[in-house]
Amino acid sequence: MSDCRRTDERLAPYTDGSLPAAERADVERHLDACPPCHRVAATEQGGRTLLRERAGQLKGEPLPPGLRSRCEAMARRHADRGRTPAWRAGLIPAVVAALLIVIGGGAVLSVATHRSDTVLAAQLTADHMKCFRTFAHPGAQAVDSHEVEENLEHQYGWDVHIPPSSPAEGVELIGVRRCLYADGSIPHVMYRVHGEDVSLYMLEGVQRAPAEVATLGHHSRIWSHGATTYVMVSSAPASEFARAAQYVMQEAH
Numbered sequence: 085m086s087d088c089r090r091t092d093e094r095l096a097p098y099t100d101g102s103l104p105a106a107e108r109a110d111v112e113r114h115l116d117a118c119p120p121c122h123r124v125a126a127t128e129q130g131g132r133t134l135l136r137e138r139a140g141q142l143k144g145e146p147l148p149p150g151l152r153s154r155c156e157a158m159a160r161r162h163a164d165r166g167r168t169p170a171w172r173a174g175l176i177p178a179v180v181a182a183l184l185i186v187i188g189g190g191a192v193l194s195v196a197t198h199r200s201d202t203v204l205a206a207q208l209t210a211d212h213m214k215c216f217r218t219f220a221h222p223g224a225q226a227v228d229s230h231e232v233e234e235n236l237e238h239q240y241g242w243d244v245h246i247p248p249s250s251p252a253e254g255v256e257l258i259g260v261r262r263c264l265y266a267d268g269s270i271p272h273v274m275y276r277v278h279g280e281d282v283s284l285y286m287l288e289g290v291q292r293a294p295a296e297v298a299t300l301g302h303h304s305r306i307w308s309h310g311a312t313t314y315v316m317v318s319s320a321p322a323s324e325f326a327r328a329a330q331y332v333m334q335e336a337h
Contacts, residue, residue, distance in 0.1 A: 087114050091121050099125065204315065205297040205304035211263050211272065212283040212302065212317040220274055220281065224258040232260050236271060244271055244286055247335035254278040255328055277328040280320035284332055287313040305329050309337045 091114045097103045098111045115122045229248035236242040240262060249257045256276045263272040265287065273284040290313040295306040303325050305316045314336055318325050 088118065088121055091115070091118070092124065095125055201292070201295045201297050201304075201306055202299060204292075204306070205299045205302075205317070207265070208283070208285050208315050209300045209302045209304060209317050211285075212281070213300070215261055215263065215272060215274065215283070216281045219261065220258060220276075224276070226256045227259060229257055232257070232273075236260065240269075242271060244288075245336065246271075246273055247284070247332045249275075250331055250335075253328060253331045254324075255282075255331060275328070275332075277318065277320055278324055280318055280324065282316065282318040282320060282325070282328055284336070285315040285317070286336075287315070307333060 091111055094103060094107060094111055098108060103111065111125075115125050226249045229246040232246050233244065236244060236246075246257065246260065247255075249255055254277055257273070258276055259274045261272045261274065262269050263285070264270075265285070270288070271286045273286070275282040275284065289311055291308045291311065292306055292313045294308075297304045297306070302317055302319045303322065305325075307314055314333070316325075316329050316332060318328070320328070
């Protein structure tokens with residue numbers, strides 16, 4: 085495994101402050117010598133900053149019954165075992181605390197995202213906002229879906245079908261990223277629909293019931309086909325989002 089890939093796989097716990105000292109020093113040595121990885125690390129840290137900026141909105145987000153208490157219980161268990169940074173152990177009595185733990189926190193994230201559509205949507209919406217803010221320029225040109233598929237297979241071994249641009253539907257494919265989700269990483273396909281940012285996430289080996297969720301001012305549509313769950317995220321008006329979602333749902337399979 086290359087130094088860049090090994091560093092990439094440790095960036096989440098690195099920015100979280102949960103890496104052992106020796107591993108943290110190893111990551112920092114690589115970041116000092118590798119500008120591209122240093123930029124990626126800065127982006128990951130920016131995601132945490134974005135969550136804090138959105139804390140006011142997170143406080144008002146509804147959570148499924150019992151989720152907050154489960155998050156707090158799991159966080160206390162991991163803090164007792166020394167696995168959770170000290171700032172997370174002192175939970176404040178607000179919904180934002182549970183969501184921040186879930187969105188940013190290791191094993192708690194893995195359990196909660198598999199159980200709750202709201203938490204899944206919140207996590208991916210935060211990633212959607214971070215990636216478009218950092219990586220997508222307003223004048224980004226459409227890219228070829230076949231080239232994107234080849235790059236994903238070459239770089240990560242992912243054999244996935246990427247819905248192409250559709251001028252008729254106002255859908256432009258502008259890029260794809262590898263983003264963190266729960267226990268691993270997933271393809272994050274980035275579109276613009278009539279000028280609005282739209283994300284498509286592909287969760288292989290995961291099956292969920294169809295759902296629509298509103299969180300952080302964005303719409304999320306969740307559906308599964310075979311052994312893959314798809315999640316679309318956008319702040320586009322409901323009518324435009326529904327039309328784009330219908331096109332992507334038809335093309336993604």
